Amino acid sequence: MTTPTTPGRDEAREQALDLIREARSFLLVGHVRPDGDCIGAQGALYHGLRSLGKEVAIVNPHAPAPEFSYLSEACPYGVFEGGELPAHDVVCLLDFNDLDRTGAMADPIRNAGSKMLVVDHHPPSVEPFWDAAFVDVRASATGLLVWRILGALGAEVNDVAAKAIFTSIVTDTGWFRYSNTDAETLEVGTEMVRRGVDPATMYQAIYQRKPITEPVALAALLARAEYFSEGRLAVVDQPLGDPVLENLEDSDAVLDILRSVGSVEVVLYIRELKPGLCKLSARSKTSYDVNRLARGFGGGGHAKASGATIEGDLPEVRERLIHAAEEGFQRT
Known part of the structure; x- marks a missing residue:
């Protein structure tokens, strides 16, 4: 070409x-x-x-x-x-x-x-x-x-x-x-x-130009990961106020590591931007449509990669997203 x-x-x-x-x-x-x-x-x-x-x-x-x-x-x-x-x-x-x-x-x-x-x-x-x-x-x-x-x-x-x-x-x-x-x-x-x-x-x-603090921050974030729907859904959240995580923003590395787990089909990464406001990054490696999920929360993107900015405290937003994601598995 x-x-x-x-x-x-x-x-x-x-x-x-x-x-x-x-x-x-x-x-x-x-x-x-x-x-x-x-x-x-x-x-x-x-x-x-x-x-x-x-x-x-x-x-x-x-x-x-x-x-x-x-x-x-x-x-x-x-x-x-x-x-x-x-x-x-x-x-x-x-x-x-x-x-x-x-x-x-x-x-x-x-x-x-x-x-x-x-x-x-x-x-x-x-x-x-x-x-x-x-x-x-x-x-x-x-x-x-x-x-x-x-x-x-x-x-x-x-x-x-x-x-x-x-x-x-x-x-x-x-x-x-x-x-x-x-x-x-x-x-x-x-x-x-x-x-x-x-x-x-x-x-x-x-x-390959990450700060020296990046590996420790990634490890701390991954330690917060939880699995749902018999391992098909991985969820990790990043709250404000944690000094180890405070300089870590959206990380494709976290999404990729969790997506590499054999049973995982969907990964939700929920980051607290400020009190009362959270950001979702969602990824799928199957036919599960995370664009549809994100649109339900005012966001959007692609079927395999999407996001949304969601009003609400982190624990409440997290629970709403898990519930919606698990409902999505029933449609696929």
Whole structure:
């Protein structure tokens, strides 16, 4: 594979491409606590649109995580601090399809009066509010969709954009281990390597720069794990106030370790963000749909990986989630 392609001809995606072609200035927006797919998709689209002579700005509710510093140093990821948004013709919402996922940015985006474009691979969670959408729920990553877009536009994919696309793919496929890894994903990953991306360097940057306190914190968190439904459901919670756990945020390592248990089909990781507010990260390795579970609590995502922010004290939220998850087993 030497050039990106857009499989098939989809009217909605063609409309999205036309909107990009016609617009002059863009604001790229990601969701709260942007992950590798979100950050990577933004970085690739930023450089691709700039190569076409477009004016582009990036503003997110939160800054990229430290492990993505190699992209932060090459892309101007702004952080919203209130006030007006940068001037733009089109606001491009990447890796989500619900404005509430932008936190405090939601109302300024609604009031901007600009065209809205969604580029996403998640199933829609709300009624369409956008002007155009480039969506494929079968795609392994939003960065993969950006690769298709840049190819359709004839945009340049420079060294930074290649790293950004690779970042999107590997972080959303668990380094090609998850069930969303398909032939196109592997082909695009290979193409990024052909373009100079060094997988070993990228892996070290993303996954091997943890603080020295990380192993002890992971051990303490795993010690809190409990199993339900004859071992099919694993649940771990992270309360506030524990000095060992206080610097440990969402950890794919915890989810992966619990998911590696033979009997476990579903893992729920519930983190107390502040008194009265919790964050759920849910993972499945079978046909169990954790997206359906998360939507029942105002969240969403994919069938195999989803999340939600839930009001309530940790013990109460935990019990509600366990009850709902066990009911879900009765439907599968």
